[in-house]
Amino acid sequence: MLTLSNIHRSFPGVRALAGVTFEVRAGEIHALVGENGAGKSTLTKIAAGVHQPEAGHIAFDGAPVVWTSPGHAKARGLHVIYQEFVLFPHLSVAENIFIGHERHTRLGTIDRGRTRAEARDVLTRLGVDLDPRSLVRDLSVADQQMVEIAKALVHNVRVLFLDEPTAVISGHEVELLFERLRALRAQGVAIVYISHRLEEIFALCDRVTVLKDGQHVLTAPVAEISRERIVSAMVGRDLAELFPPRPASLRADRPVVLEARNVTLPGRVHDASLTLRAGTITGLAGMIGSGRTELAMAIFGGLKMSAGTLTIDGRTIAHPTPAALIALGVGLVSEDRKGQGLAMLLDVAANISAPALARFSRAGLLDRARERAAAEAEIAAFRIACRGAATSVAVMSGGNQQKVLLARWARICRRVLILDEPTRGVDVGAKVEIYRIMRALAAEGVAVLMISSELPEIVGLSDHVVVMREGHVAGTLEGAAITEEAVIALATSHAPGGVERAA
Template sequence: MTDATGASTVPAVEAVHTSKRFGATTALHDVSMSIAPGSTHALVGRNGAGKSTLVSLLTGLQSPDAGAIAFDGKPAPPVADRSAWRRRVACVFQRSTIIPDLSVAENLFLNRQGGDNGSLVRWGALRRKAAELLQEYAVDVDPAARAGDLGVEQRQLVEIARALSQGARFIILDEPTARLDATAIDRLFGRLRALSATGVTMLFISHHLQEIYSVCDTVTVLRDARHVLTAPVADVDHDALVAAMTGEAVGLTEVEARPPVGDDTRVALGLKDLTLHGSYSGIDVDVRAGEIVGVTGSGSSGKVALAETVGGLRRPTSGTVSVGDAPVPPGSVPAALAAGIGLVPQDRHREGLIPLLSIAENATLPIAGSFGRFGYVAPGRLRDTARSFIDRYDIHAEGPSAPVSSLSGGNAQKVVLARALSTAPSVLVLINPTAGVDVRSKESLLGAVRAAADTGTAVLMVSDELDDLRHCDRVLVMFHGRVVAALPAGWSDTDVVAAVEGVNR
């Protein structure tokens, strides 16, 4: 079927009255969504709204309990037919599926190295074929390069090229910008627009609502496992979109002014001439008790490496980190913990959580020794403490014994924050604390950080999010490994963006 212009009116992808349950939990209830060919369709909602479940149905990882999935007006293939699914849909996840120890060429043609007839691999031909594919989609990567040596942006582009090479014309992008800086995001959006112009259909999932307005045509909102809204992006303003996601009036980006921290307040964290070759150099920063200091910059600015040094994950080349008047032994997480430093790392999945352990065990790891003697952990004390954390940090879970792997992104991040604060640290270091979490979870996380600061904890918060930085008493901007600007509260977005891009150096 076509319209008056000759364009197809048959949806490229359609979910029709789909529902999915896991035991007593309704993950998706009677959700329908239709995506037009060649469009970029946004899917938004709070953590736990049902987005991941819907994606699992659209990619054939799960079958709906009710309803149906269709591609180009035809029923989806059986779940067991993985080749047929790969020809219809691909998903570029927030966590890369690239195999780091293989070459780019091997990743592009994984399980297809020998061609369709499964013959012996001809490596020269494989690399030439990979080079042609990369050139076709303007991906500037060496086919022989080790995939693990690629940057985040390059890995994502390789994954997109791999999906298209298998015949898929529908791509799901799950939080593709979560670990990209502003320049890389602009490049990615340019490529997405170019792909859309060639007829590729995309489902774009993001918690960064401003991105929806930059790159998407239509938006669908899920809330509490149900469909709430589908509309052209141009017809839904920011406040209406947040209201649809949360079910309540908005004011989420409003930040109450905090009384300034006086110059006579004691210095809780001191960084003196801190240098790490290849990342940053000559960093001198004091953070006073109760002060929230933000640090931002591009991906190459050195901001993450600086925070990881303070948290003990990296050993500086020279300089010192001090808590109060006491130097902290460098490059040691146990030493940082003992000195009173709590850390929320950049990657909660790889560095922040132990997925096979429960919420209670993850949240109380640093203080488990206080729940008993001689290595014994009293189960009752563990559960009671974990329940208090669940209540204090608004963690939505079945209970303390639930596996942390069962949590949505926002609730998992709250567990990481609860653990960092479990020792009542003198210093709290956070790296992109709200990346990949929904609007309401952001407010809950940032509220907990402000509450910690109000009790005297010094906070060093590295973030790319302007809404995170608004909670800070001052913001330091790093550029090529150095602090190039210090902005007091009340800065404008233009001030920060200009400094990040090196305009006012």
């Protein structure tokens, strides 16, 4: 149905795809797996006409094609459900589902009644109870995901890509999604299913393709391959090598550095508490949209908590602000590296010095020589690959950008470092280094809080794990109790009586 042959593509600082070949047949569900930064998203975007390949060919329905735009690919029946939703926040659910395929009256005007009725219909088939008239902006992340899926079902789809559709939904909704996908498969639709969750792949897919660092590793029928084989193909080395060893003894009596009590952010975080101890790495797990990022942001003062108390080294902080927290030795690396982390127009030196400008200035004037020297030292210490402190961060790879952010905070955050998805879009080599840096910081006494959607990371690195679900802290795990199964159970289980969702 769709064949991508020998695709090459690079971006400033990264070689995203180096000669990848991938095909999906009509009537099959083909799993596409790989670590963050393996090239799955780039491959999807090339298949959909968002990016053009630098070399290689695309064949659709047996004939070679060159997509001129995403609209071109869509018109031929190729639909993608991206991980970052393609939704219009100020249009209604029904309007979003039918955007570009509006239901007409005989006059050629939009048939609002039919649009609503058909939208309600498809949502019911997905088991979602949503008012088609509500604005998408007001929906929870899980409901937005269901709207994205509903969009795919109402169009005349021939090839369907789903990028991590289950990252934000659970239980019953996942079951109904799988049911719909199997029905589409029976109708001859070619489906590409991207997921981190291997059990889903074994439950749903016919074949699996593994990418690693922009290269094709293997393609095999799911029936003929083991879980272990997939994992080792993805990682390229043993899990044990990936994570630095935990310190031999880790006592619960390590001093508490930061304590957040009963933090509430209306609609997003409810009554959540968290304790960070010196020298430990605390993993903050939970599904996307479960309130992890918001809790961390509230602690750091980036979002205003409506209730709750924050204590750092025994001192209560009445009104947390980033500036106040930084002064106390707390830092935060956002999950949105380009939007909220780096100053993309500035160089490495300016990015590293950003929260510590006072240290590099005298009488209001910057000491650029000292700033540059400090940056060069960090570049060496963190093994940041770049052409010196004056390199623009925009041209660097994701891994090196992330190391710039770690270098920014490492010297000034001597108490707490909060890392939100620290290895997103980072290759395996840089990942290992980032894990080492985190462990080294912990060994120096820093309390590290790591938010991650990657279960192996949570399990492999954390000393404690706090799991969130629907804005609440669902439970905490420690020591040998930290397993992928235990985290999933806490993250997805529902209150007795059925599905309960935060508004």
